[in-house]
Amino acid sequence: MSSTERSSGPGPGGKVARAALGLIVVAAAAGVVTYRIGLWRPSGPADPPAKVRPVAEPVAATGKTVTILAAGAILPGPEVWDQARRDGGGIFDFAPMMAGAKKTVSAADLALCHLGTPLAAEGPFSGPPRYVAPAGVAKAIADTGFDGCATASEDALDRGPAGLARTLDALDQAKVGHSGTYKSKAQSQKPRLYTANGVKVAHLSYTLTLNGGKLPAERDWSVARATEEKVRNDARDARQAGASIVVVSIDWGSETEHEPDVDQQELARAIATMDDVDVVFGFGAHVVQPAERIGDKWVLYGLGDFLSRHPQPVNGNREGTMMRVTFSAGEQGDGWKVRAVEALPTFIDLNPGIRVVDLEQALADPGVPAGRRRIYEAAVDRIESHVLNRGAAGTVLKVRATSR
Template identity: 40%
Template sequence: MRFTLLAAGDVLPHGPVNESARTADGFEYSPLLAGIDPWVEAADLALCHLEVPVAPPGVTPSGYPVFRAPHEVVRDLGEQGWDGCSTASNHAADAGFDGLAAALDALDAAGMGHVGTARDREESLAPQLYELTREDRTVTVAHLAATYGLNGFEPPEGEWSVDLIDTDRIVRQAKEARAAGADLVVVSLHDGYEYVTEPTPHQQEVTEALAGSRQVDLVIGHHAHVPQPITRLEGGPGRKGMWVAYGLGNLLSNQGPDCCVLATTAGLMMVADVVQRPGKPARVTGVRWAATTVDLAAGHRLRGTREAIAHPDQGTLSAGDLEQRLAIAQDAVGDAVDELREPPLPSGEPEPRVVPRTL
């Protein structure tokens, strides 16, 4: 049995992004996201990173510095084909407990999984599980998530509402997930220094500890808003190694050289290849990557960078601009993994089953 797992950068709807999505009666993000539709549709399991809470009912959405995203962004991620999102980030407590809960309610309404924040203690103790079935075999993937902090806020309603990075706790959660039936454990970490393409000592310390625990198969990094290296660490389940993407940059945001650094326009999608042979455990056998970028002047249209280079007439970015953004991604990722220039072939049906987060 073989399947692919797709992950991508931060979903960070700043105010100008929301204005690009605004309609007469709400918000519509599908036109902004459509440039990577083929990638999400092709993935057997697609996991996004929702960096922000959602505006509770009756509350006006807002962007930076205190985010309250329109619920429609979650709806449209689900319609695009994302199966679930990690939600642990430094902005998770921006809108208090009501905003945190509104994000999870929106994900539930979209039929998506979620992990990293919780509405009650029981939910916080449960991993997010996804079941992928092909013919007579099923592989269960557990998703865990944690963040380095909350921008000075305390976790609303208690420590259980947001998972903070604690290596011992993550390892314990991974063991509990395997005891609950997980064949593969994926961990999303919101960590690092913003706008820095190299991982911090803390990122390296945490990921090396997770690899050494032999409980985690794959680590997906977020927060820096720029691409960071993808590499394979020693350890991992069965001592077969653990792949880590230290940072996937941005998926959808308003960031660019005017506010930040040019590298914020160079996002990454990571495709992990998973194989489960008869009588053998499921393993991540390799990862590949593809570059994304956002055409801010075209109304925050998300594009696959290679596809945009091939069709520069479909946006406002010049071939030189696009080549520069691709080069930033290539330099940051390093040479441990290959670039994937076209979406992978889907392994078949049915779609993953999102297992409710209950004990």
């Protein structure tokens, strides 16, 4: 039907029929009053000028520094593989999903990820509750700028010792370091060392649970389990191997819970007494958890997810943090000290495609539509509240991308 139709004859009673989109006709005794309310346009009114949040200045520190960045969990389930297949035109390509964080990740002196699933070169792939994902994830991890990954997780043995070995092979092929799972006892006894800006850094990785499974007694070395004794001994060995900085990654916590549970808190307090450990990065809850300074040690209980798509996606499991820790040499020659901790919020876009969003970079972009900008701003506010929930406000820890 056209937007306006008029009868061609006088008709009974001299009535005139009108059907006009955007017109309201009000009959009154004195005549007919017409109000024009305008046509709806699909584009809607123009968005107001974007209120960008500029990228903050880098942390200022005197002398030589080392920046270590850890990102949240990489948990590639079925929807993530499907997106990779679409992005690759039928061949798995996971790099476009992570590309939004590449600038920040690659700028760190040492960038570490947490790989939460086994990998395999060929299918069938599965998950959840038992995961195995395409080996192309490893190449995307390298392309994004990560130097290494923690591989000790509750799902590390979902495909048994063979699946564990295939995962490490895929990371080796992509030239990505790894810590926490091992193909041999000899490998498990050697700490993973990196050189970051000329400084040796050890990365130790552990998990509290194994998806309901148990390690065979003859292979109890294949996945590093998080106990106070093991962390203490491994950190000591790392120092003896030449590490100037020792960072620990732990898969722990109650899923979907923003507060650290009792097991997390007890182990965190034990690790905080260890002279050989400098900082703890936590994973496993799949939501952001607080940062807490215990004595002179920083425990970052939960970084959330970096890349995932849960069966029931909600704000909590789409939000994460990249934690960037800046070390500088002690003024009294007493080793490397934490000078700054920065939480860089991330978000997982699901539409029109799955994409990791570096929220600081996104909110500095005036081209981000107003509606999406509001979603990102709300995510930053929630992430900030979780990170600062255990007394970290007013310390050397800062949450970036906020309005302040």
